[in-house]
Amino acid sequence: MGGSLDTTDESRSTAGATTRSDHPVVVCLEDVTKIFEDAPAVDDLNLEIYDGEFFSLLGPSGCGKTTTLRMIGGFEEPTSGRILLGGREVTYLAPYHRDVNTVFQSYALFPHLNVFDNVAFGLRRKKLTKVEVARRVGSILEIVDLPHYEKRKASQLSGGQQQRVALARALVNEPTLLLLDEPMSALDAKLRRQMQIELKRIQSQVGITFLYVTHDQEEAMTMSDRLAVMRSGKIEGIGSPRDVYDSPSTEFVATFLGASNLLAGTLEAASGALSSVTLTDGTSLSVPHERVPALAGSTTLKVGVRPEKISIGVAGTSVPAGHNALRGRVRVSTFTGVGNQYLVDSVSGTELTVYAQNIGQELAPRSGDEVVLTWPIEHTFAVVPMTGSNDEESTNDEE
Amino acid sequence: MSVQDRTDTAATSRPERPARRRRKLGRFVLPTYSWLVIAYLVFPIALMIIYSFNRVVGGLQQVSFSWNGFTTQWYRQWSNVPGLTSSFWLSIRLALVSTLIATVLGTLLAIALVRYRSNKFRGKVAVEQVLFLNIAAPEIVMGASLLGLFVTFNVARGFLTLVLAHVMFSIAYVTVTVRARLSGFDRSLEEAAYDLGANPLTTFRLVTLPLIMPGVLAGALMAFALSIDDFVTSNFVSGTAPPFPVWVYGATRVGIPPQVFVFGTFIFMVGIAFAVMSIVLSRKKS
Ligand SMILES: Nc1ncnc2c1ncn2[C@@H]1O[C@H](COP(=O)(O)OP(=O)(O)OP(=O)(O)O)[C@@H](O)[C@H]1O
Ligand SMILES: [Mg+2]
Numbered sequence: 001m002g003g004s005l006d007t008t009d010e011s012r013s014t015a016g017a018t019t020r021s022d023h024p025v026v027v028c029l030e031d032v033t034k035i036f037e038d039a040p041a042v043d044d045l046n047l048e049i050y051d052g053e054f055f056s057l058l059g060p061s062g063c064g065k066t067t068t069l070r071m072i073g074g075f076e077e078p079t080s081g082r083i084l085l086g087g088r089e090v091t092y093l094a095p096y097h098r099d100v101n102t103v104f105q106s107y108a109l110f111p112h113l114n115v116f117d118n119v120a121f122g123l124r125r126k127k128l129t130k131v132e133v134a135r136r137v138g139s140i141l142e143i144v145d146l147p148h149y150e151k152r153k154a155s156q157l158s159g160g161q162q163q164r165v166a167l168a169r170a171l172v173n174e175p176t177l178l179l180l181d182e183p184m185s186a187l188d189a190k191l192r193r194q195m196q197i198e199l200k201r202i203q204s205q206v207g208i209t210f211l212y213v214t215h216d217q218e219e220a221m222t223m224s225d226r227l228a229v230m231r232s233g234k235i236e237g238i239g240s241p242r243d244v245y246d247s248p249s250t251e252f253v254a255t256f257l258g259a260s261n262l263l264a265g266t267l268e269a270a271s272g273a274l275s276s277v278t279l280t281d282g283t284s285l286s287v288p289h290e291r292v293p294a295l296a297g298s299t300t301l302k303v304g305v306r307p308e309k310i311s312i313g314v315a316g317t318s319v320p321a322g323h324n325a326l327r328g329r330v331r332v333s334t335f336t337g338v339g340n341q342y343l344v345d346s347v348s349g350t351e352l353t354v355y356a357q358n359i360g361q362e363l364a365p366r367s368g369d370e371v372v373l374t375w376p377i378e379h380t381f382a383v384v385p386m387t388g389s390n391d392e393e394s395t396n397d398e399e
Numbered sequence: 400m401s402v403q404d405r406t407d408t409a410a411t412s413r414p415e416r417p418a419r420r421r422r423k424l425g426r427f428v429l430p431t432y433s434w435l436v437i438a439y440l441v442f443p444i445a446l447m448i449i450y451s452f453n454r455v456v457g458g459l460q461q462v463s464f465s466w467n468g469f470t471t472q473w474y475r476q477w478s479n480v481p482g483l484t485s486s487f488w489l490s491i492r493l494a495l496v497s498t499l500i501a502t503v504l505g506t507l508l509a510i511a512l513v514r515y516r517s518n519k520f521r522g523k524v525a526v527e528q529v530l531f532l533n534i535a536a537p538e539i540v541m542g543a544s545l546l547g548l549f550v551t552f553n554v555a556r557g558f559l560t561l562v563l564a565h566v567m568f569s570i571a572y573v574t575v576t577v578r579a580r581l582s583g584f585d586r587s588l589e590e591a592a593y594d595l596g597a598n599p600l601t602t603f604r605l606v607t608l609p610l611i612m613p614g615v616l617a618g619a620l621m622a623f624a625l626s627i628d629d630f631v632t633s634n635f636v637s638g639t640a641p642p643f644p645v646w647v648y649g650a651t652r653v654g655i656p657p658q659v660f661v662f663g664t665f666i667f668m669v670g671i672a673f674a675v676m677s678i679v680l681s682r683k684k685s
Contacts, residue, residue, distance in 0.1 A: 075590055075593075094598075095593040096594075096595075096596045102591070104590070108587040108590065110606060111588075121592070125595060125597050126596060170595075173596070
């Protein structure tokens with residue numbers, strides 16, 4: 001967050017401790033398409049996941065996350081494209097020949113077997129000795145914190161315990177890749193938070209690559225080394241959570257991952273590192289050049305800024321250097337404890353949301369007050385206005 | 400606290416009054432009705448069991464329904480009627496063989512019907528219709544047509560034709576029973592098994608079959624019971640050696656030997672034993 005405007009590189013380097021692009025590629029999807037009854041569920045998808053990372057697929061319901069996972073697991077065959085696991089093509093390989101294990105959304109524990117036999121199922125298929133099976137089952141149950149539950153039936157476990165057994169059953173095989181399809185969706189909020197921490201701990205302990213599917217953006221951001229935001233079978237944004245959050249590549253990503261204020265404008269000529277965008281009312285905003293997407297012919301775009309990046313001041317406050325500014329009038333001011341949330345009608349006609357932290361310094365503007373909104377230029381981004389159907393939008397309101 | 404209790408009891412006792420009246424009614428009507436049904440169903444069987452202990456007077460050894468005194472003679476001499484004993488063993492063998500075949504085929508058919516949609520399983524709808532017809536069609540029609548078939552194609556009537564006929568009429572019952580069990584089956588369990596490295600055969604053996612076993616057993620029991628007591632079809636397709644029900648029917652014209660009641664009692668007891676066993680097993684499970 002320093003003075004440098006070269007934010008893309010900056011955020012890369014802060015996330016560098018967790019991205020592993022120098023590691024070998026574990027899974028590679030090349031132009032993968034899956035068509036169900038002539039509608040594509042996954043549309044020309046390209047994806048690489050690196051060894052040891054915690055990667056999340058995030059997106060609204062029906063965007064093709066499960067389908068992607070099932071194709072990697074071998075339960076679904078792509079209509080076209082290739083899937084490589086550890087460099088080997090597995091596109092049409094049966095699931096029982098793949099070095100991949102899955103934690104199913106419904107857990108899919110075998111109801112007629114006890115915990116031990118559930119966990120040992122995969123090891124026994126590999127013809128390990130009895131002693132070795134017992135040793136490995138014991139140690140994985142230790143890791144998932146269920147040491148004395150071997151004799152229990154799956155139905156005699158709580159939801160969280162069942163989830164741990166499902167995790168243990170997959171992990172005990174030491175796969176090169178673990179697929180998890182919304183494993184938390186059956187848990188209540190509190191247990192969910194607890195299991196998120198647990199899952200992260202287990203992942204770093206066993207060092208296995210995780211491909212995690214969720215439609216909870218907060219969950220994806222807190223847990224992942226990298227994530228991809230999917231929409232209608234396509235990846236719209238990919239990178240570390242910070243990258244994707246701070247420089248969303250499309251309007252959809254900007255609104256799906258957190259909240260964004262988006263202002264329609266036209267791109268003017270660039271000057272040096274900054275591009276200038278003129279809003280409908282004539283206000284000019286600066287956007288770091290590398291955050292302006294390639295516009296195919298047209299010059300209309302949307303300028304975005306996250307609500308927490310904006311400072312709110314009474315009208316007439318001087319604008320610091322290197323900041324964008326926009327005048328407006330407070331419509332609603334809400335005290336939320338940790339801060340204030342404002343809805344501001346800007347002069348450009350767009351309503352902006354502003355979060356101000358409660359640090360007890362200034363007098364909060366009240367509704368009706370004329371204000372000026374300022375934010376650092378490096379926190380400004382631009383996206384191509386969303387075209388096509390807006391039907392998915394209704395399903396991905398902020399949680 | 401006490402105030403709370405009082406209001407609680409007051410609140411619950413008020414709406415209870417009509418319910419209690421209904422319950423009083425239920426206390427008499429329902430049990431009476433149940434006992435009547437039980438009596439209706441069990442009376443003929445009880446009569447058979449009682450008369451299996453009846454002494455026979457006169458030279459001919461055949462059952463009569465006048466009580467001549469208690470004896471266990473027929474139990475001691477259970478195998479003294481040669482045709483009867485061999486027909487009984489034939490029926491047992493027939494039931495075992497046809498149940499085995501019908502259970503295997505019926506189970507596989509049920510799996511196919513549940514697993515594949517009609518775009519992949521051509522003729523699925525036709526199979527379903529035929530199964531229904533098979534259950535609904537009068538046995539006399541099937542028996543007569545089978546006889547016609549065997550005669551036309553010059554197939555000697557005997558054990559083979561009996562097995563063919565019995566498999567034919569029990570397969571639909573097995574399929575229907577197993578299919579009911581399969582329709583609640585979570586397919587992700589099989590996917591989980593594949594995921595853990597089990598091939599389809601291992602998955603069937605270790606996951607699918609154990610889970611649908613109750614349905615398969617129920618279907619097998621039904622097939623066995625259908626086979627053991629089948630008369631109509633068997634009468635058409637049996638050769639010189641008739642199975643038990645056909646033999647008994649033939650005997651009624653000359654007089655039923657008392658041993659028939661002994662065998663009848665035995666079959667009934669085995670049935671009771673199965674029923675009790677299934678109740679005990681299902682109790683244990685829940
Ligand atoms: N077996 C199938 N047959 C036909 N259409 C399917 C099938 N499976 C998925 N689809 C369709 O493909 C699209 C993507 O489904 P998918 O299950 O991958 O979504 P998802 O991202 O996992 O959604 P959710 O968050 O609700 O689980 C949906 O429109 C769905 O209706
Ligand atoms: Mg899904």
